[in-house]
Amino acid sequence: MSILSLPQPYLLFLGDAVDERDAKTAMGLRDWAGDRCVGEFALPGVTVTTGLPRLTPAAARARGAQALVIGVAPAGGIVQPSWIPALLEALRAGLDLVSGMHTRLDDVPVLRSAALELGRRLIDVRKPRQTFPVGTGRRRSGRRLLTVGTDCALGKKYTALGLVRAFEQRGVSATFRATGQTGVMISGSGVVIDSVVADFIAGAAEALTPDAADDHWDVVEGQGSLFHPAYSGVSLGLLHGTQPDVIVMCHEAGRKSVHGLPDFDLPGLREAIDVTLTLARRTNPGVRCGGVSLNTVTLSVEAADALLEQHSIELGMPCADPIRGGARFDELVTECLRG
Amino acid sequence: MSILSLPQPYLLFLGDAVDERDAKTAMGLRDWAGDRCVGEFALPGVTVTTGLPRLTPAAARARGAQALVIGVAPAGGIVQPSWIPALLEALRAGLDLVSGMHTRLDDVPVLRSAALELGRRLIDVRKPRQTFPVGTGRRRSGRRLLTVGTDCALGKKYTALGLVRAFEQRGVSATFRATGQTGVMISGSGVVIDSVVADFIAGAAEALTPDAADDHWDVVEGQGSLFHPAYSGVSLGLLHGTQPDVIVMCHEAGRKSVHGLPDFDLPGLREAIDVTLTLARRTNPGVRCGGVSLNTVTLSVEAADALLEQHSIELGMPCADPIRGGARFDELVTECLRG
Structure with a gap:
């Protein structure tokens, strides 16, 4: 069994980024793991900032920082030669390195030899080799919520994080369970399930969400979609x-076809929920849908609200955009925690 | 992309087996790849035989043999010390070694060094490391049949092999596509999909069943079950x-719960077919069920026939036991090839 466990707190590395879109990882960590980020570190020429102290x-x-996290992803996703002196400085200062880039850190000889010499770890979160037992289907104690989706890349991680935060604000014990690399960096532990x-997918999910107190919620970051061809x-x-x-169905307003595969129409929300519940009953006959999380980033406030209202009426369940929050999101949270 | 490809024809190794159940791999290869097995080879004391020439x-x-296949699996599934001289003899004679045992051949130092010295291959089919691209969902030419099941271990491989044989007897071009280790040994190629x-399961299945002539059938060995918790x-x-x-739903007469997991009831055949077709339509909207393959090995001829008749009427489709063959199996084959 090998749930990943990352050294925290972090120092966030921004390289010489001039485009905030390249620093999504750093911004996500600031937003969702800010209490475990001591500051940021960058090269001359950087124009992007997380707003955290420059250290x-x-x-x-x-x-107290334990690791430098590469929080920036330039085109190509490779470690830039200009970063090497800064990364070596971090290793020498006693920090491990954490990366989600395509290049593996230990494929960079100068980093590998420095880490070896200094006794530091180079942790590549993108494609770790984790091993798990085969699943058993055994019912475990505690409660679990999984965010699922009509497609990839439409807000399943964000929804799970938002729900954990809301649960905690209501005094409900909850843990975010990460299943992708960014989620693992935020949480500091998890499984890169893909x-x-x-043979061990279900077994890994079982290991990620073990027995817990009866009133504890594991809120699990969904991955992919039952409707995605790959x-x-x-x-x-x-x-x-x-x-x-409980499942929460995630969707993006206006998305009609599978991300990157325009020949594949997305299912309707009702169909997506029904199929998911049918399959989910195999291992939890009591599963129910807490509602819909709709990513409405492309819409005006008025258009978003109208669409959320329409879906909510059509489906007979709460429908909210966690980023917009508000009363609709409160309803979704209440429905998830019901019973 | 890495579809496995094994050296054939085979010489089948029986060790010193005295129980035919231990020699299931050899018997399966005799039955389904007999034209690619030149003979058998065994140690003194063996009482089991495939009936092929002892060579x-x-x-x-x-x-013409290219490889010695370990066709016997004693308790524990490990390479027996008493086999080593025979395996070395095979390597020296110019044969590669093929194994599906738990022990990896290249974890046996004397075999590894001999193979290296002689330029022979040690091929472990159980858990090969194969890499594939992500799936695309692109529709491919040619026709495809997949055997699916209510559970594991109830005849999906046997059904696929039986259908290929029947298709060929009707002059239909067909290829058995193996997805498990025994299937790969029989076919000489394939993917151990589990x-x-x-991330690459669907991509591997796409690679296994590439574009083909419009009237060609790939008959794919199913694995696991949509209803299996693991x-x-x-x-x-x-x-x-x-x-x-086309899918063919496989089931075993009288099996009520998941193999090894008695707390999990199996779905009914109608439910299993409906759920499978619903999901299958995502990548092939025209998918249909050709019928049911029922493993009736535990029943008398009369009881089996009555049960097949009952299912056939209830479901409105052919229901046959490929091992018993006969008119019912002919009907199943006809229905699969229809249209």
Whole structure:
């Protein structure tokens, strides 16, 4: 069994980024793991900032930082030669390095030899090799919520994080369970579920959400979609292994076809919910849908509200955009926690 | 992309087996790849036989054999010390070694060094490391049939092999596409789909069943079950990647719960077919069910026939036991090939 566990707190590395879109990882960590980020570190020429204190690796280490996280992803996703002196400085200051880039850190010889010499870890979160037992389907104590989706890349991670925050604000014990690399960086632990060997997908999901107190919620980041031609296997294994009590269906307003595969229409929300519940009942006969999380980033306030209202009436359940929050999101949270 | 490809023809190794049940691999290869097995090879004390000519490795090599297949699996599934001289003899005679045992051949130092020295291959089929691209869902030419099941281990491979044989007897061009280790040994190629990394299950199934002539059938060995708490992810990825025109639902008479997991009831045949078709339509809207393959090995001829008749009427489709064959199986074959 090998749930990933990352050294925290972090120092966030921004390289020499001039486009905030390249620094999505750093911004996500600031937003969702801000209490475990001591500051940021960048090269001359950077124009992007997280707003956290600008610290040298040594100063960050003195404030408790355990790792430098590469929070920037330039085109190509490779470690830039211009970063190497800064990364070596971090290793020498006593920080491990954490990366989600395509290049593996230990494929960069100068980093590998420095880490070896200094006794530091180089942690590549993108495609870790994790091994798990086969799933058993055994019912576990505690409660579980899984965010699922009509497609990839439409807000399942964000929804799970938002629900955990809302649960905690209501005094409900909850843990975000990460299943993708950014989620693992935020949480500091988890499983990159799509990198697990096929036989062990459900087993990995079971290991990620072990027995817990009866009133505790594991809120699990969904991956892929049961309706995605390439990734549905991951999604079904995760669904069966998680054995959720509640699912929340995530969708993006206006998205009609599978991300990157325009020939594949997305299912309707009702169909997506019905199929998901039918399959989910195999490992949790009591599963129900808490509502819909709709990503309305492309819409005006008025248009978003009208669409949320329309879906809510049509489906007979709460429908909210976690980013917009408000009363609709409160309703969704209440419905998830009901019973 | 890495579809496995095994050296054939085979010489079948029986060790010193005295129980035919231990020699299931050899018997399966005799039954389904007999035209690619030149003979058998065993140690003194063996009482089991495939009925094929008893040959030394050198004699088998002279008849064209390319590999010695370990066709016997004693308790524990490990390479027996008493086999080593025979395996070395095979390597020296010019044969590669093929194994599906738990022990990896290249974890046996004396075999590894001999193979290295002689330029022979040690091929472990159980858990190969195969890499594939992500699936695309692109519709491919040619026709595809996938055997699916209410559970594991109830005849999906046997059904696929029986259908290929029947298709060929009717002059229909067909290829058995193996997705498990025994299937790969029989076919000489394929993908051990449950050992593929989760992100690539559908991509592997796509690679296994490429574009083909319009009247050609790929008959794909199913794995696991959409209803299995541990293996459903493999099954859904295989279903979506195969994009079958026809599914055949496999079941075992009298089996009520998931193999090894008595707390999990199996779905009814109608439910299993409906759920499978609903999901399969994502990558092939024209998919249909050709019928049911029922494993009736535990029943008398009369009881089996009555049960097949009952299911056939209830479901409104052919229901046959491929092992019993006969008119019912002919009907199933006809229905699969219809249209």
